[in-house]
Amino acid sequence: MSNQPRLAEAGDDAAALREASRNYLQMVAQSCGEEYDAPWAWNSFGLWVPPEEPLAALEEVQWIFGDCSPEDPATVEILWKSWDEAAPAWYRMHIMETYTDRPRPALRGTWANPATGLVELADVVAVRPSIEGLPLSCTGTTSPKFRPSPLRLAADPEDLLPEVTMTQAEAELMISLYLHLESHRLGPLWTTIDAQAAATRDRLVDIINTAGAAGSRTDINITVAVRDASVSQCPHHVFDPAPAYTGVDETRTVGLHEVAHAHKDGTVGLEEHGHEYLRAVLTCVALYGGSVHLATVPLDGSAVPVATESLYRVHYDWRCELVEDAEQRQIRNLNDMIATRDGGH
Numbered sequence: 350m351s352n353q354p355r356l357a358e359a360g361d362d363a364a365a366l367r368e369a370s371r372n373y374l375q376m377v378a379q380s381c382g383e384e385y386d387a388p389w390a391w392n393s394f395g396l397w398v399p400p401e402e403p404l405a406a407l408e409e410v411q412w413i414f415g416d417c418s419p420e421d422p423a424t425v426e427i428l429w430k431s432w433d434e435a436a437p438a439w440y441r442m443h444i445m446e447t448y449t450d451r452p453r454p455a456l457r458g459t460w461a462n463p464a465t466g467l468v469e470l471a472d473v474v475a476v477r478p479s480i481e482g483l484p485l486s487c488t489g490t491t492s493p494k495f496r497p498s499p500l501r502l503a504a505d506p507e508d509l510l511p512e513v514t515m516t517q518a519e520a521e522l523m524i525s526l527y528l529h530l531e532s533h534r535l536g537p538l539w540t541t542i543d544a545q546a547a548a549t550r551d552r553l554v555d556i557i558n559t560a561g562a563a564g565s566r567t568d569i570n571i572t573v574a575v576r577d578a579s580v581s582q583c584p585h586h587v588f589d590p591a592p593a594y595t596g597v598d599e600t601r602t603v604g605l606h607e608v609a610h611a612h613k614d615g616t617v618g619l620e621e622h623g624h625e626y627l628r629a630v631l632t633c634v635a636l637y638g639g640s641v642h643l644a645t646v647p648l649d650g651s652a653v654p655v656a657t658e659s660l661y662r663v664h665y666d667w668r669c670e671l672v673e674d675a676e677q678r679q680i681r682n683l684n685d686m687i688a689t690r691d692g693g694h
Contacts, residue, residue: 356537359544363430363437366474366538370398373536387412396477396535399470406470407449413476414456419445422459424481426666428474428541433489437474438545440486441666444468461485461498461664475538486666491552497673504660504672509642511572511604517622519592520629526578526588527636533580545667546635553631553641553669556661561609561617564645564657571630572604574638574665604639605630611648638665640672 355369374394378385383393387409391397397413399406417423422443430437446457448467455467461484489495515523531539561567577595579588594603607627608620619627634641641661660672 357540360436363472363474364401366428366437366541367398367401369537370396370475370535371400374398377536391478396475398475399473403454407454410447410454410456410470411449414444414447417444417446424479424483424485425476426479427458427468427476428538429468430472430474431468431488433492437472437541439542439667440488441479441483441664442468442485459485461487461500462489462496463498463500464488474541475535477534484664484666486664486668487670490668490670495671497671501662501664501670501672504640504662508602509572509640509660510570510602511606512601513594513603515573515575515592515603515605515630515633517626517629520626520633522589523573523575523578523591523595523633524629524636526580526591527633529583529586529588530578530580533583542636542667546632549635549663549667549669550628550631553634553661554628556659557609557627557641557643558617560643560645560657560659562611562615563648565610565648567609567643567645569607569609570604570640570642571607571634572602572639573630573633575603575633576637578637604634634663635667635669638663641669 355372357366357369361369374390374396375385377394378389383389387397391413397409400409414423422445424441425444426439426441428437428439431440440460442458442460444456444458445465448455448457453469453471455469456473457465458468459465464487466488484501487495487498528539528543531542535542557567557569575592575595577591579591580586594601605622605627607622609617610620612618631641633639639662642658643660644658647657661669662672663669
């Protein structure tokens with residue numbers, strides 16, 4: 350019998366992911382000479398997986414979150430099959446209350462849209478405490494109906510320009526360090542973060558390609574919220590040290606500047622670095638958080654210095670969001686009102 354845990358795979362539903370994670374936690378507890386139960390999983394390992402047995406799930410959710418309230422919520426990262434996702438995905442949210450007296454027990458949560466809603470336990474794979482101070486996630490970020498959150502703080506323009514260039518080798522190392530850290534924190538569920546970040550990276554690549562194809566030149570400024578994700582004293586894996594800029598006390602913006610342009614055949618070329626280099630840095634944005642700022646000069650209007658600007662940010666939650674300033678939001682709200690009026694809705 351192998352003692353290697355089964356990794357989470359694409360297509361796994363919440364129940365299958367819970368089973369894989371629970372088997373791993375039981376194996377870890379046994380190796381530490383501990384009994385696997387909710388107090389050990391939450392307090393010692395830092396990950397709670399709801400039991401399949403309804404009464405046990407109710408007892409555990411009350412033990413962990415029963416004291417939560419709108420005035421004193423718990424900030425968590427939750428792997429959850431929401432109403433607008435095809436598969437379970439990670440969110441950062443506040444848990445404000447538990448609902449244990451309904452046919453399908455649930456948690457009441459809040460997100461940064463701003464939005465509140467119920468998270469049914471049957472759809473929850475795992476929950477872990479979040480680092481305090483990190484921003485909450487928004488729901489529905491990939492939906493065409495998504496609207497940027499008015500709760501997001503405006504970015505300092507200086508923070509959108511990389512001072513230090515991340516090399517491709519450094520980006521690839523940072524990816525390995527991050528996923529290695531998550532494998533220690535999540536066991537077989539680390540692949541869910543890998544997949545979610547890869548989807549976010551692919552979305553950012555598509556956004557860049559769309560902008561590049563629409564203009565004669567697109568300036569791309571990418572920043573990564575770097576930090577040292579090394580796991581100390583891992584007996585199984587050895588990596589090179591993290592880049593020096595992850596350990597400096599003075600915060601400097603790290604990332605990449607690139608220029609994209611449209612080809613006559615409809616493809617998009619890069620003038621300074623290759624596509625694989627760009628993908629590696631964008632993967633770091635998807636994992637660590639960061640920003641992608643695009644400024645596009647139109648194909649037929651070179652007299653206009655910049656036709657369109659857009660900013661996307663990842664708030665260390667493995668999903669990207671379009672950012673709007675107050676003026677952009679006002680214009681968008683007006684356009685929505687006109688569209689609704691003309692559509693007769």
